[in-house]
Amino acid sequence: MRKKLTAVLLALTLLCTGILSGCVTADPSADGEGKEITVAISSDTGTMDPAGAIALTYLAYSVSALDELLTYDENGDIEYRAAESYEVNDDSTVWTFHLREDALWSDGSPVTSADFLNTITRALDPASGSGYANYLFPIENAEAIYNGEADMDTLGVETPDDHTLIFHLAEPCVYFLDLLRLPVYTPSCSEHADSVDSGWDRDPETSLANGPFRLAEYVPEQYFVLEKNEYYWNADEINLDTITYRFFDDTQSMANAYEAGEVDVATSLSSTVMEAYEGAEDLFVTDQIATRYIYMNLNVEPLNDVRVREAINLAINREELCQIVGSDTEPTYNLVAKYMKDKTTGEYFVDEAEQPFEENVERARELLAEAGYPNGEGFPELTYNYPTLEMDSDTAQVIQEQLKENLNITINLEAQELQANYSTRYAGDFDLCRMNWTADFADPYTYLSMLLSNSTYNCSGINDSEYDSIVNASSSEADSVKRSELLHQAEQLAVGEQFYIIPLYAMKSVNLVNPDITGIRQIPASGALEYRYADI
Structure with a gap:
C-alpha cells in the first residue's frame, strides 16, 4: 500500500x-x-585508496578517474588502457605487460610500473583493510606475505623498467586478465599514496589520477x-x-x-x-549483475548447524518478498548473479544447472525440529543487521514476519548507516547480515571466491576444504566446459547443500x-x- x-x-x-x-x-x-x-x-562510504577498504565512493570515482591495465568491452574484446600490449608464456604463469609511455598522472608525471606495485604491496598489508587482497593470491608468495609468512621481496612481481610489469603466478589462472580491473591491480602514485590513513586519497593535490578525469x-x-x-x-x-x-x-x-x-x-x-x-x-x-543475500555467522549458535541454515532458507517465500519489495526484483536461489552470462555459451550461468534448492515450509519445520527446536521452541533470538535503505528495510521486515510465521522464531532487526553495516560485517560482529555483491569481473569466480576459507570477504567463518578444493581447481582448468562444471559443483555445495548464505533476489537497476x-x-x-x- x-x-x-x-x-x-x-x-x-x-x-x-x-x-x-x-x-x-x-x-x-x-x-x-x-x-x-x-x-x-x-x-559516502569507504576509502578512495585502491589498496584500502573500498565501497561505493571508490567505485563511482574510479570508473572515470583511474585506468586499469586493460579491460573488456561490450563485445568481449580487449580494450587497452594503461597497458598497450601484453604477452603470456605457454603455461599461463608469467604475464608481461607493457605500459604506455605516454601515460601520465594528472600532475604531468609519468605513470610507472612502480605505481602498480605500490598498490599491490600496500594491499597485501592486512592493516590496509583491503577486501580485494585475496585476488592477488594467484601471484607467487602473495598469500604468504599477506599472512605474515614471507617477506615482501619474495613477491612474484617484477618491474625491470618503468614501463614493464611482470607477474609470476604460483599456478595457471585462466581468468587473470579479468582480475586486472579490480582495485588492487590499479596504480596509485608512489610519491603520494603511502597509507590508507594519511588522507592522500581525498586531497586533490595528492590524489592523482591516470584516467580521463582527476x-x-x-x-x-x-x-x-x-x-x-x-x-x-x-x-x-x-x-x-x-x-x-x-x-x-x-x-x-x-x-x-x-x-x-x-x-x-x-x-x-x-x-x-x-x-x-x-x-x-x-x-x-x-x-544488475548483482545478488542481494544474507550472510549467516557460522560462529554463532545455532547457525553452525546446517539443518538450521537450511530451514531458514526453505522457510523464506521469495516470490512474496519480491512482490512487496518492488517490481525491480526477481527471486534468486543462487549466489552467482542471475544475469551473469557464461562467456563460452552466451547463456545465463545459473540457467545451465539445476536450482540449488526449493522452498518448502514443511520441510523447514522438520529440519528445525531435528536440530532441537520443534515449532521454534528454545530457539535463541537472532539479530539481522542491514543498511538504512528503503529496499533493505522492507526486506528485513518481510523476512522477520515470514520466519516468525513459518518457523516461530524471532529475528530482531538492527538498521545501520551503510558504513557501519560494512564495518560490522568485516569485523564478523553479527548473527545475520545483509550482503549485496555486484560483479567485479565477468566470471562466476567473483562470487564463489568470497566463500573460500582464505577470502578477505569471508566474514562468516566458512572453512570448507572440499569447497576450497573445487573452486581452486576451477582456477587452473583450461577446458571451459570442465571449468563450468566445477563452478556449478562448487555453488551447489555452498548454496544447495551447506546453505552458507541466504540468497534473496536479483535486481534491475532503475536510473x-x-x-x-x-x-x-x-x-x-x-x-x-x-x-x-x-x-x-
Whole structure:
C-alpha cells in the first residue's frame, strides 16, 4: 500500500511541476567548453585508496578517474588502457605487460610500473583493510606475505623498467586478465599514496589520477568533483569537462533532485520511479549483475548447524518478498548473479544447472525440529543487521514476519548507516547480515571466491576444504566446459547443500538519465554506468 501511494505521489509531482527530466548544469558552447554533468549516488562510504577498504565512493570515482591495465568491452574484446600490449608464456604463469609511455598522472608525471606495485604491496598489508587482497593470491608468495609468512621481496612481481610489469603466478589462472580491473591491480602514485590513513586519497593535490578525469574537490558527505585530466593519453576522446557526484541518503531524495533539475543522472532508484516514468525517455533500466543475500555467522549458535541454515532458507517465500519489495526484483536461489552470462555459451550461468534448492515450509519445520527446536521452541533470538535503505528495510521486515510465521522464531532487526553495516560485517560482529555483491569481473569466480576459507570477504567463518578444493581447481582448468562444471559443483555445495548464505533476489537497476546526455556506457562486468566517454 505504501509503495503504491509513493508511486502515485511521485507521478502527481511530475504532472504538477511539468518536470520530466533533469537539467544539464551547463550550456555547452560550440567549442565544447563547459560541458558538465551532476550524478546522484548513494551515501559516502569507504576509502578512495585502491589498496584500502573500498565501497561505493571508490567505485563511482574510479570508473572515470583511474585506468586499469586493460579491460573488456561490450563485445568481449580487449580494450587497452594503461597497458598497450601484453604477452603470456605457454603455461599461463608469467604475464608481461607493457605500459604506455605516454601515460601520465594528472600532475604531468609519468605513470610507472612502480605505481602498480605500490598498490599491490600496500594491499597485501592486512592493516590496509583491503577486501580485494585475496585476488592477488594467484601471484607467487602473495598469500604468504599477506599472512605474515614471507617477506615482501619474495613477491612474484617484477618491474625491470618503468614501463614493464611482470607477474609470476604460483599456478595457471585462466581468468587473470579479468582480475586486472579490480582495485588492487590499479596504480596509485608512489610519491603520494603511502597509507590508507594519511588522507592522500581525498586531497586533490595528492590524489592523482591516470584516467580521463582527476579529483578537483572533495567535501565529505556532500559531493566530490572530477575535472578533465589534461594529461590523459586519450584526452581528445573525452568530451565532458566536469563530473560532480552528489551524495544522497536515500533513493527518494535522489529522484526528487532529478525532478528538480539538480542532478542529471540518478542511479539505482526504487521501482516506484520505474512505474512513474514508464514510457519516458529519461528512464534507463538495466540488468544488475548483482545478488542481494544474507550472510549467516557460522560462529554463532545455532547457525553452525546446517539443518538450521537450511530451514531458514526453505522457510523464506521469495516470490512474496519480491512482490512487496518492488517490481525491480526477481527471486534468486543462487549466489552467482542471475544475469551473469557464461562467456563460452552466451547463456545465463545459473540457467545451465539445476536450482540449488526449493522452498518448502514443511520441510523447514522438520529440519528445525531435528536440530532441537520443534515449532521454534528454545530457539535463541537472532539479530539481522542491514543498511538504512528503503529496499533493505522492507526486506528485513518481510523476512522477520515470514520466519516468525513459518518457523516461530524471532529475528530482531538492527538498521545501520551503510558504513557501519560494512564495518560490522568485516569485523564478523553479527548473527545475520545483509550482503549485496555486484560483479567485479565477468566470471562466476567473483562470487564463489568470497566463500573460500582464505577470502578477505569471508566474514562468516566458512572453512570448507572440499569447497576450497573445487573452486581452486576451477582456477587452473583450461577446458571451459570442465571449468563450468566445477563452478556449478562448487555453488551447489555452498548454496544447495551447506546453505552458507541466504540468497534473496536479483535486481534491475532503475536510473534516470537526462536525454541530452549521450555516450553513457555500461560496464559489461557489472552493468554499472560509465561516464568517461559521455557527451552533451
